[in-house]
Amino acid sequence: MKDVVIIGAGIIGCFLAYDLSKYDLKIAVVEKNMDVASGATKANSAIVHSGHDPKDGTLKALLNVRGSRMYEQICKDLNCHYEKIGAYVLACGAEEEDTLLQLAKQAENRNIPFEVHTHQEIVSREQNISDEVTKGLWLPSTAIITPWEVSCVLMDNAIERGTELHLNTEVTSIEKMNHGYRIVTSKGEMMSKVVINCAGVHADEVTAMVNPHPGFTITARRGEYFVLDHLKDPVVSIILFPVPSSKGKGVLLVPTIHHNLLLGPTSDPIDEKENVDSTKEGLAEVREKMHKLIKNVPMNQVVRTFSGNRPSGSTHDFVLEEDDLNPGFLICGAIESPGIASAPAISEYMIEHFVSKRLQLLNKNNLPALVLRQRLLSEMSDTERNDKISKDSRYGKIVCRCEQISEGEIVEAIHRNTPVLTLGAVKRRLRPGMGRCQGGFCEPLVLKILARELKLSLNEIVLEEAGSNVLLEKR
Numbered sequence: 379m380k381d382v383v384i385i386g387a388g389i390i391g392c393f394l395a396y397d398l399s400k401y402d403l404k405i406a407v408v409e410k411n412m413d414v415a416s417g418a419t420k421a422n423s424a425i426v427h428s429g430h431d432p433k434d435g436t437l438k439a440l441l442n443v444r445g446s447r448m449y450e451q452i453c454k455d456l457n458c459h460y461e462k463i464g465a466y467v468l469a470c471g472a473e474e475e476d477t478l479l480q481l482a483k484q485a486e487n488r489n490i491p492f493e494v495h496t497h498q499e500i501v502s503r504e505q506n507i508s509d510e511v512t513k514g515l516w517l518p519s520t521a522i523i524t525p526w527e528v529s530c531v532l533m534d535n536a537i538e539r540g541t542e543l544h545l546n547t548e549v550t551s552i553e554k555m556n557h558g559y560r561i562v563t564s565k566g567e568m569m570s571k572v573v574i575n576c577a578g579v580h581a582d583e584v585t586a587m588v589n590p591h592p593g594f595t596i597t598a599r600r601g602e603y604f605v606l607d608h609l610k611d612p613v614v615s616i617i618l619f620p621v622p623s624s625k626g627k628g629v630l631l632v633p634t635i636h637h638n639l640l641l642g643p644t645s646d647p648i649d650e651k652e653n654v655d656s657t658k659e660g661l662a663e664v665r666e667k668m669h670k671l672i673k674n675v676p677m678n679q680v681v682r683t684f685s686g687n688r689p690s691g692s693t694h695d696f697v698l699e700e701d702d703l704n705p706g707f708l709i710c711g712a713i714e715s716p717g718i719a720s721a722p723a724i725s726e727y728m729i730e731h732f733v734s735k736r737l738q739l740l741n742k743n744n745l746p747a748l749v750l751r752q753r754l755l756s757e758m759s760d761t762e763r764n765d766k767i768s769k770d771s772r773y774g775k776i777v778c779r780c781e782q783i784s785e786g787e788i789v790e791a792i793h794r795n796t797p798v799l800t801l802g803a804v805k806r807r808l809r810p811g812m813g814r815c816q817g818g819f820c821e822p823l824v825l826k827i828l829a830r831e832l833k834l835s836l837n838e839i840v841l842e843e844a845g846s847n848v849l850l851e852k853r
């Protein structure tokens with residue numbers, strides 16, 4: 379019998395696993411995909427929003443403000459990337475300026491640092507700002523992270539403290555028993571006293587496994603992006619938002635931790651919750667809307683497009699509760715934006731309000747982190763790097779030239795606590811395939827290394843999910 383089974387290893391499931399693994403509990407995380415952070419957590423703007431935007435009185439407002447204040451220390455503890463680069467919300471004309479001033483008021487009420495700047499003040503900081511922009515709300519506490527990096531290191535730590543992670547394992551039904559729940563998966567069954575549903579776009583369906591009237595539904599809202607290569611002269615060095623509309627935060631420009639630039643996202647409801655195709659129409663909308671905020675975007679530097687699906691809830695707020703009919707069945711549903719920014723606070727809220735009422739939480743290990751993010755050769759001094767190469771020559775063999783990643787680093791990533799089973803997983807750990815050539819040169823080498831380390835044949839290696847085999851037969 380487990381104490382807690384967490385369904386879904388997105389950033390919410392990973393934070394809960396990390397926080398709960400500090401207590402003396404038997405924990406399992408069940409994830410249907412072949413990697414952690416492979417749902418919404420994989421494809422988003424990666425912004426730790428300051429918390430100025432959600433409506434008063436919502437869980438989104440409460441937990442975004444709290445989460446944003448927690449992140450810097452958490453990333454420091456885990457050695458994960460975190461950069462407080464700041465953001466502008468930009469208004470074009472009198473009507474938008476009114477909305478901008480309301481947001482400023484909201485920021486003031488929530489003790490979030492802000493300043494209101496004129497067009498001239500904004501241009502003196504960011505020279506490519508469009509002439510249409512009349513005012514800007516400057517939010518210096520807005521930060522960027524890499525959500526899948528944080529998720530992986532959280533999970534590395536949870537596993538180090540004894541948490542079981544079951545990848546490629548889908549929860550197909552749940553039955554309430556006298557003392558807990560029977561969770562049936564594609565790979566067998568397990569019993570648990572408490573179940574935490576962190577199933578992203580499927581959280582409504584997973585709740586329906588125990589309650590035919592879950593009280594909320596989830597619509598997937600697709601967001602499409604362009605990714606620009608890292609440039610010698612970046613177009614912008616901070617995040618740019620338009621004023622928000624009923625469709626959300628709008629089309630943004632977001633520098634990433636690794637100095638790429640994201641342009642997007644759109645926000646369109648779609649029927650197939652897992653469909654992350656990019657579309658001609660969506661990308662055209664991004665191009666058109668970004669010009670309102672910025673000029674001189676070198677679109678010939680686009681290296682990729684991608685899209686991600688928001689789990690948008692019918693209640694227009696996060697659903698964080700214990701199911702009415704099922705004590706011990708806990709729900710983290712409808713975690714759309716600002717879900718990344720709020721994630722540490724969502725985990726804290728769930729443990730404080732619900733888990734602690736069902737389980738005795740005895741502290742096992744209060745250390746902040748046992749496992750840190752893998753340190754890369756590019757972060758080492760020449761002496762450290764030479765030392766590493768002299769001990770293992772694979773660190774001297776560069777596999778990905780765009781991002782300068784060696785074979786030794788890839789092998790090290792594959793053998794960390796959180797399993798690396800797919801080419802996509804290697805890419806998210808170390809970035810081979812994320813550079814200008816998009817894997818054109820390095821992918822065959824990464825494929826060989828992965829097959830060798832996992833003791834599989836080349837044609838068993840998949841890109842992301844079961845069935846996405848890269849090679850089909852040997853000729």
Ligand SMILES: Cc1cc2nc3c(=O)[nH]c(=O)nc-3n(C[C@H](O)[C@H](O)[C@H](O)COP(=O)(O)OP(=O)(O)OC[C@H]3O[C@@H](n4cnc5c(N)ncnc54)[C@H](O)[C@@H]3O)c2cc1C
Pocket residue numbers: 385386387388389390391408409410411414415416417418419420421422423424425426427547548549550576577578579580581584600601602643685686687688689713714715716717718719720
């Ligand atoms: C376009 C876009 C932009 C965004 N930008 C931001 C931003 O800048 N800042 C911000 O704060 N937030 C942002 N968000 C929101 C943020 O990405 C999400 O709130 C967050 O990633 C949700 O995390 P999660 O763990 O709840 O869900 P997910 O990451 O989707 O994880 C859920 C997991 O559950 C698994 N699962 C589902 N069903 C089952 C089952 N039956 N059995 C086993 N496993 C199952 C899935 O495979 C998945 O891995 C954005 C989202 C999108 C799509």
